[in-house]
Amino acid sequence: MARRAETIELAVLGLLHEGPMHGYELRKRLNLMLGWGRVLSYGSLYPTLKKMLRADLIEEETTAVTPVTRRPRIVYRVTEAGHTEFERLMSQVDSTAWEDDNFDIRFAFFGRTDMEIRLRVLEGRRTRLQERLDRVQRELAMTQKEVDQYAAELQRHGVESVEREVRWLSDLINAERNDSQAVTLRKEP
Template sequence: MARRAETIELAVLGLLHEGPMHGYELRKRLNLMLGWGRVLSYGSLYPTLKKMLRGALIEEATTTLTPVSRRPRIVYQVTDAGTAEFERLMSEVGPTAWEDDNFGIRFAFFGRTDMEIRLRVLEGRRTRLQERLDRIQSQLSMTEQEVDRYSAELQRHGVESAEREVQWLSDLINAERSQQVNPPAQPQS
């Protein structure tokens, strides 16, 4: 399983490729990426930023004073080493690439990833979810008589959610493969 700090590092590097950002903006954008169920605290973000600064993956670009506060606002930007680390992390195709904690962040930056890597990650995620779906369905059939209706409903919800995501992934994989066969036409000048 990917450590949370590594997931945050990947997300920070991806966001800083869009341009320099200060900590507040990074936290706001990371919380949007992580989704409604997870909130990133400053207590998680700033130690990660300090570690990334020590590792020369990012650097302080400028500091600006805000009209509301007298404290300078530190702006971070990605370094060449950070770009190389981002590319390395995005090219990984092992199980950490499709884990629940890591997949959404990686997916957000798929536009900067090679098609073959995208396909391998999508296929790995789909296989993992299909295994989970099969396990939930077998448990559901075994326990339907033994659990109350709310537990059974929760299990059915899990099955439906996994089925939707498996279908979504299959659609994405098919779209990627059709692009592989029929690459988009290049605009003529």
């Protein structure tokens, strides 16, 4: 994925699978999905929507003017090509799938993803975080004497946050595997 623009496209396609939405609703839902640390501006959303319209991934419909709105609203809906693109993006399993910018969005739509793909993405994310954790712990051990108590506390907090996410991912992976085994057992005669 080409980072932010394609991540926004994936999120828009995923949200529009739930039903048509206007730009304000899409932005509100995307900001909830992206989390408190990342806010999506209209300056990022509308160019992405225009690009998606040109690519026939979405279509727009203008609603009637009402006394409340005073102007027509444009409602976006996903097209057949958009459905196909969403499936393609969700089935990609490469390093971008578990990077910080993409993982949360992909995870939000895991319910529409094959179990094998979910497992590969979860395992990739866990491996990436474990590598990051190992590196930070090595660096922390080397710099422990060089930093004041607040910098050390911030480093400790970062390590604990990553450790917590690694445990969470391990629990999710185990649950996926157990669900897979339960399904396999139910299918056997």
